[in-house]
Amino acid sequence: MPMNAHYALTEPLREAVDTLSQQGPVLVEFGAPWCPHCLSAQRLLETAFDGGHPDVRHIKVEDGKGQALGRSFKVKLWPTLIFMKGGQEVARLVRPTSADEVRRALLAIDGPAG
Numbered sequence: 001m002p003m004n005a006h007y008a009l010t011e012p013l014r015e016a017v018d019t020l021s022q023q024g025p026v027l028v029e030f031g032a033p034w035c036p037h038c039l040s041a042q043r044l045l046e047t048a049f050d051g052g053h054p055d056v057r058h059i060k061v062e063d064g065k066g067q068a069l070g071r072s073f074k075v076k077l078w079p080t081l082i083f084m085k086g087g088q089e090v091a092r093l094v095r096p097t098s099a100d101e102v103r104r105a106l107l108a109i110d111g112p113a114g
Helices: 014-023 036-049 068-072 099-110
Strands: 026-031 057-062 080-085 088-094
Touching (some): 014 026, 014 057, 014 068, 026 036, 026 068, 026 099, 036 099, 080 099, 088 099
Parallel strands (some): 026 057
Antiparallel strands (some): 026 080, 080 088
16 A cells, blocks of 8 residues: 555544454554645655665544544644554654654564565
């Protein structure tokens, strides 16, 4: 599955995200389309996904005050990237600054790209 460029129209339930991550690797991205930090992170994500990771399901969630999914993950700043596998959080990046740190987190849930 390639990187997802669009925010979900509806926020998924936490149970659904946990179940998806039991079925395969999941990256949950919390942010907002108007957030400058989130916009900057898109280039990093594109670069990190460029080498593969077709099995990673990328879910973009527009977060905000009172959004249940973001609160369940204790999201404080955007973007927050949650890397999940086996129903568990494996890695978390808050306001990533390099494609390499995103790539390393992808490897933690998906192994070598390709």
